[in-house]
Amino acid sequence: MRKPIAVILSLLLAGVAWLAQANAGPALPSPIYPPVSVQVEAVRLGAHSYYVPGLSGAASPQNEGFMSNAGFVVTPAGVVVFDTLGTPSLAQAMVERIRQVTALPIRRVIVSHYHADHYYGAQVFKDLGAEIWAHRHGQGAMHTEAARERFAQRQEVLKPWVTQALQRFVEPDLWLEGDTDFELGGVHFRLRHVGPAHSAEDLAMHVVQDGVLYAGDLVFKGRVPFVGDADSRLWLAALDKLIALRPVVLVPGHGGASEDPIGDLILTRDYLNYLRQEMGKAVADLTPFEDAYAATDWSRYQDLPAFAEANRVNAYNTYLLMEKEAFGR
Numbered sequence: 001m002r003k004p005i006a007v008i009l010s011l012l013l014a015g016v017a018w019l020a021q022a023n024a025g026p027a028l029p030s031p032i033y034p035p036v037s038v039q040v041e042a043v044r045l046g047a048h049s050y051y052v053p054g055l056s057g058a059a060s061p062q063n064e065g066f067m068s069n070a071g072f073v074v075t076p077a078g079v080v081v082f083d084t085l086g087t088p089s090l091a092q093a094m095v096e097r098i099r100q101v102t103a104l105p106i107r108r109v110i111v112s113h114y115h116a117d118h119y120y121g122a123q124v125f126k127d128l129g130a131e132i133w134a135h136r137h138g139q140g141a142m143h144t145e146a147a148r149e150r151f152a153q154r155q156e157v158l159k160p161w162v163t164q165a166l167q168r169f170v171e172p173d174l175w176l177e178g179d180t181d182f183e184l185g186g187v188h189f190r191l192r193h194v195g196p197a198h199s200a201e202d203l204a205m206h207v208v209q210d211g212v213l214y215a216g217d218l219v220f221k222g223r224v225p226f227v228g229d230a231d232s233r234l235w236l237a238a239l240d241k242l243i244a245l246r247p248v249v250l251v252p253g254h255g256g257a258s259e260d261p262i263g264d265l266i267l268t269r270d271y272l273n274y275l276r277q278e279m280g281k282a283v284a285d286l287t288p289f290e291d292a293y294a295a296t297d298w299s300r301y302q303d304l305p306a307f308a309e310a311n312r313v314n315a316y317n318t319y320l321l322m323e324k325e326a327f328g329r
Contacts, residue, residue: 042098045251048074049207049249054067065086065117078104078184081110108130135202142171192204213250217253224305246262
């Protein structure tokens with residue numbers, strides 16, 4: 001009895017696959033990362049664009065390091081990823097979400113900046129064959145004393161998801177010099193170097209057809225940003241650069257996606273301007289920081305998320321910055 005043609009073809013294809021595998025030698029074992037219990041979801045924002053919304057708060061065993069946003073863009077020629085989350089396990093969960101959307105290869109990863117919660121998952125995408133791009137001002141950032149201290153802290157807080165045995169720090173395939181535009185599968189991307197601001201290497205990614213802007217930690221939706229020791233003058237210039245893109249949707253580094261991106265960009269800009277205005281006046285009047293902080297009217301911002309955690313540190317660092325600007329230090 002003759003076998004159906006479909007069965008014969010299936011057997012032939014299976015034989016070809018077996019021979020190919022045999023000739024290739026033993027397969028490299030896939031890394032096994034501890035699973036996460038937090039929900040890692042993909043939210044669609046446009047025809048091509050998705051984001052993966054993180055949870056609130058600092059890295060902890062409760063959120064398993066899932067404290068920042070990431071995103072991905074599906075084009076007919078493959079996938080572009082923006083940031084890789086804070087552990088390899090979370091990155092693996094993100095890959096699984098991408099695979100629920102498309103089987104197309106992940107071609108490229110854009111690293112917004114080298115803070116742990118945004119790049120610790122890069123090795124997962126590198127192992128899948130993706131190119132990693134970052135701005136050249138991030139060169140060496142993974143190997144500083146501050147980065148080593150952060151890694152030690154993450155191992156302590158996020159074990160078993162971050163360990164010496166599992167974590168690798170992979171170098172980018174391409175260090176970008178500045179603003180870069182590229183096209184993949186007919187979708188156009190604008191990468192904008194917007195640092196030094198939150199970090200020296202800050203990159204934002206604008207998906208032109210969708211009007212979606214992945215802004216990294218340069219902007220936070222409806223909340224007080226963490227300024228740290230950033231140069232607020234340069235941060236303000238970066239915000240103007242993003243406003244000029246006129247995005248329709250904005251994905252911040254933390255918090256929900258914004259459908260009022262111009263409003264959120266302006267809120268961040270106004271807050272930084274206010275810090276500079278009030279702390280600058282205090283420096284000019286030789287008012288000690290404690291007195292200046294107590295006398296400042298914070299009513300416009302005090303009810304915003306993260307005010308209690310960030311505002312005093314932001315004000316103090318801005319006070320020091322204004323001293324440097326005033327006295328040319």
